[in-house]
Amino acid sequence: MFKGVLIEKDPQSYTATVKDLDDSVLMDGDTLISVAYSTLNYKDALAITGKSPVVRKFPMIPGIDLAGSVLSCTSGKFKAGDQVLLNGFGVGEVHCGGLAQQARLSSEWLIALPNALSAKQAMAIGTAGYTAMLSVMTLEKHGVTPNCGEVLVTGANGGVGSYAIALLAKLGYTVIAATGRVEEADYLKALGAHEIIDRQLLSEPGRPLAKERWAGVIDSVGSHTLVNACASTKYGGIVTACGLAQGMDLPGTVAPFILRGITLAGIDSVMRPVQDRIAAWARLAELLDANTLDAVASEIPLSAVCETAQRLIDGKVRGRIVVNINERCN
Template structure:
């Protein structure tokens, strides 16, 4: 087996491992042998992973993410192919995986080595480094899936703004940057006044306080927005739908503020407003390849750098608490060897 990376293949290494006991899943750094990795066709030398809200739910055991024990966590990974049983990949290829069951039913990216199904892997577009790929990660793929869904619904830039909620978070930051670069006027909604300059630099024309939207909404309000991307859910999503202009649409991709949806049918039957569901983890890798092509075209690598920062994987437990408390700005890239 050839090893194009700078690290020799070790017998054992540490990974973030979750194991089930009587009280649920317990998660810790634990030694894993190369021979313990699942029987999948491509061995990847993982260089970076990332921290998503979903990762934090898995790491802290607060969400039902993990479906089998033991499980190596991390829903994203980027690295280089070490060996491949698939003709699609050769040693040395730069590859990325976002979602595809990682951390649920497939071992994930919080490990310096991983075996992955070839059909889950996407060749890394040359526009991005391995670290930048994880600066994008599931959050960026989700933001781009949302943009593409809105385009399929017929939306294009107009003077009426597009609204992005959870704008200071991973999906939100990516959505603000993407929509702004595509020519949409963006209203960014955040609970953190301190992020005003950050969001303006990403391209937001307006920054709104999230408390104004997280309230009981009339069945129909004034037509404030052409559409939007929502990672918050709950009353906020209901408010967005009630204030979306006729023939607009909202892409719903998250639940940072709640899983309920207290709406009436009026936005749908009186304004033809669309509610578009987005699920990145269930989007097949072939469709995700199109998403990465769009990201390479529409999202400058320098913007990814301005949204993300690199942290060592060794800090995963404190970072997981930080993101669940809504305290992370943009994206966290995890250096799995630090």
């Protein structure tokens, strides 16, 4: 028996509770993992609260991230005791995920935990930091350097936004942070933001083209915010889209693309090839120090996951939530 969050659905109810489970709930996979830490992402919160149809099989253990040690692996890719981590691949949506003390997964979804990171530190980064790193690497590949000008980060108080600011600042970029919680300005400036702007400047319908300002943008919000970010991006600049906190719609025009030649790059973290994952995690281990991780992340026990999920949906959570699967909350 082991503890985990289980989401159950029937015609009358949708519930998520922490309960005792056995391995019959786990799905097929060649690798059994003792999970040490997981995270609570926005997608996890949507799944737990039922606010969006994230889960497509029931019953389901949520949790799109995990880090822990291998108990057994029949593929030969890992051996017992190896430290591994996982992000995405439909885990927590169509395959039981990381918010439980055990997980059974495909070894093809796992990568080795970087030597410079502990399991807790890796989950402090999680999918949010990994997605932010993929976005930064996309800006770099496009040729956006620190001397090209300001880089806008939207959804700045969220996990992706927080890590995007920290990573860009570490690399020498001038970062402008857009947030709906301007009272968190000190937190964002401590991460490396040069200036804080109110998200309302971007979240309402705007002009097809606005004054050129951004050399690049990392957007985790979508909808009007993404459209306005595109409209203000400099000629030849790039906008990465990796979230939909405001909405899935894209209510804009082609003007920024055909008149200023900007690029809109989608950032998928779920099905990203393993080699891209390894490269991104190597950069994360190099660029993020313990002080940054402590500033961005807070820790909760497994027993607090369902309550915290609702707070995350309500916009009352800053940065990253690390889940100590074994209840030892420091």
